[in-house]
Amino acid sequence: MKLISWNVNGIRSVLTKGFIEFVKTEDPDILCLQEIKAHPHQVDKILEEYSHAWNSAKKPGYSGTAVFSKVKPLSIKYGLNNIEDSEGRVITLEFKKYYLVNVYTPNAQHELTRLKYRMQWDQDFLMHLKDLEKTKPIIFGGDLNVAHKEIDLKNPKSNERNPGFTIEERTNFDKILNSGFIDTFREFNPSPDQYTWWSYRFNARKRNIGWRIDYFCISKELRPHLENAFILKETLGSDHAPIGIVLKE
Numbered sequence: 001m002k003l004i005s006w007n008v009n010g011i012r013s014v015l016t017k018g019f020i021e022f023v024k025t026e027d028p029d030i031l032c033l034q035e036i037k038a039h040p041h042q043v044d045k046i047l048e049e050y051s052h053a054w055n056s057a058k059k060p061g062y063s064g065t066a067v068f069s070k071v072k073p074l075s076i077k078y079g080l081n082n083i084e085d086s087e088g089r090v091i092t093l094e095f096k097k098y099y100l101v102n103v104y105t106p107n108a109q110h111e112l113t114r115l116k117y118r119m120q121w122d123q124d125f126l127m128h129l130k131d132l133e134k135t136k137p138i139i140f141g142g143d144l145n146v147a148h149k150e151i152d153l154k155n156p157k158s159n160e161r162n163p164g165f166t167i168e169e170r171t172n173f174d175k176i177l178n179s180g181f182i183d184t185f186r187e188f189n190p191s192p193d194q195y196t197w198w199s200y201r202f203n204a205r206k207r208n209i210g211w212r213i214d215y216f217c218i219s220k221e222l223r224p225h226l227e228n229a230f231i232l233k234e235t236l237g238s239d240h241a242p243i244g245i246v247l248k249e
Helices: 021-027 115-133 167-178 184-188 200-209 222-225
Strands: 002-006 030-034 051-055 065-067 077-079 089-094 099-104 137-141 181-183 214-219 226-231 243-247
Touching: 002 099, 002 214, 030 099, 030 115, 030 137, 030 214, 065 089, 065 099, 089 226, 099 115, 115 137, 115 167, 137 243, 167 181, 181 200, 181 222, 184 214, 184 226, 214 222, 214 243, 222 226
Parallel strands: 002 030, 099 137
Antiparallel strands: 002 243, 030 065, 051 065, 077 089, 089 099, 137 214, 181 214, 226 243
């Protein structure tokens, strides 16, 4: 079972940059997208061999998530429990042996104007995960908008109070992992300079001045099934690279 997650920074844009060819080449069983910035009616029919789930933001051209699955889910839920999800940030798919949660975590924004909101959102998200986990183990993936440790970005010292690397955001991610989840990529690759997002400025991607802010995490119960976790850093089309995991039955 191969799962891929990608913040596409606009699905209509990435469709003009080799997206369909990428999917054909990688052939994921499940594909999670973030920041789709569109509603289904704005996109021509794509990936018809997959079951589709879209959670588009109410605001045009903003945020949103989508999941494409070769296996039809038993159920689909949008948002966090009973909390309104007008920004289209969470999709939860139920499968026979696990839940899959596709997530696009809110950014704390310039000058941390949204940090307070982000802190509450993180708590609500963790509560959502733990509620689900009472029934089945969980795979969650997406753009979590946090570089967890200093190894996860090129210039940690100069970014200590910048969105995505505040102590508050990193502590909240600690809480998620400490509650029983595994950062799959670090199970296989402890090396530095492994990033999933690069600024469009200053030729950052070519110079590999980046951040690792995209993750697949799993319940500890699923660790024996985890075969690999990877970053497809050579895949272009967005300011993020796709990430993936492989699970055995």
